[in-house]
Amino acid sequence: MRKLGSVFIVLLLASLLVACGEEETGDAAIDEKNIVVGVTSGPQEEIAEVAAEVAAEEFGLEVELKVFSDYVLPNTALSEGDLDLNSYQHGPFLDQFNEDHGTDLVPVGKTILNPMGIYSETYESIEDLPDGAKFGLPNDPTNGGRALFILEEAGVITLEEGKAETASIHDVVDNPKNLEFIELDAAQIPKQLSEVDVAAINTNFALEAGISPKEDSILLESTNSPYVNYIVVRAENEDDPTVEKFVQAYQSDKVKTFIEEEFQGSIIPSWDE
Structure with missing residues (x-):
């Protein structure tokens, strides 16, 4: 009986250590040199490509873009840890997704308005x-x-x-x-x-x-729309310095100029509004 008891204690301790390790992994900071960003195909992808160039030039941050063709998978991938952040959605959509899926995804920076x-x-x-x-x-x-x-x-x-x-x-x-x-x-x-x-x-x-x-x-859609798009992360990474670097890269003059010249008012930079 003592031997069985000892085995049980060892297994219990091992389980606790694994659980603690998983919790620490979930709260781990994002890599300082590499980041994975989810976007939808089309303009969001094109704009993020310019932001990635700025991130590399200004901060030495390598950005890998993962491109999606729908509105649900980028949030699912983010919540499951396959992405570090995403950039494609407006606030009401994010709120509804969190409510429907029990996730805790948060906006960290404005990007654009896609006027419907x-x-x-x-x-x-x-x-x-x-x-x-x-x-x-x-x-x-x-x-x-x-x-x-x-x-x-x-x-x-x-x-x-x-x-x-x-x-x-x-x-x-x-x-x-x-x-x-x-x-x-x-x-x-x-x-x-x-x-x-x-x-x-x-x-x-x-x-x-x-x-x-x-x-x-x-x-x-009028320019006072509440449907501004955001860069979004898991709540635990809201204040991560690597995320802040990407936000700054996105909200740069180079990206703003690209949007204004490329889309001629069909897409509007919103972070200065």
Whole structure:
């Protein structure tokens, strides 16, 4: 019995040591010379590439970019430790992700505003929409709510009081044009624009499809939008000096100039706002 007891104690101590080691690993500082950053394909990737150049030039920080094609995986990868930070999302989306997944991801620096646009292949103005027009909008909660908020700001619909940024199609209380709301995958809306009368498209997907938010939209999100994008990390790395270096690299004059020259107002630097 003593021998079995001794074995049990040894196993218990070993388990505690492993647990402590795992906890320490989870709270470990990010590598001072190398960092892994998640971005979505398109403009976010292009801008991050310039930020990576600045990080290397100014801080000797090597940045590896991992590119994703959807809005969920970059946060999943970050929360699981496969990324050191990511750069692709606005605040309401981050809040909703944390709530839905029980994660603790935090914003550490503003990046850009991708003003969502409303587009139509048939109509030149939002006022021209006929009664019962089909309106395509993203099927994820935050971007769908964002599209509805744009319509409300333009006086096209009225949302239930207090909903605003978190609204769904079920929160529309006044719809004078009797718009028919059709929820679609955000990435596919540019390809499905001809199948609806009008649609809300995220800027990155619009640009990938050769659509200019500034030139082609019939209604563009206002510049006082709450949907500014952020650099995001796990809470334990919020004050990490390596993260701060990347934030500074991103918020540099070189990156700002690139955004203004490359996107001509379709994407707006937001850290000085």
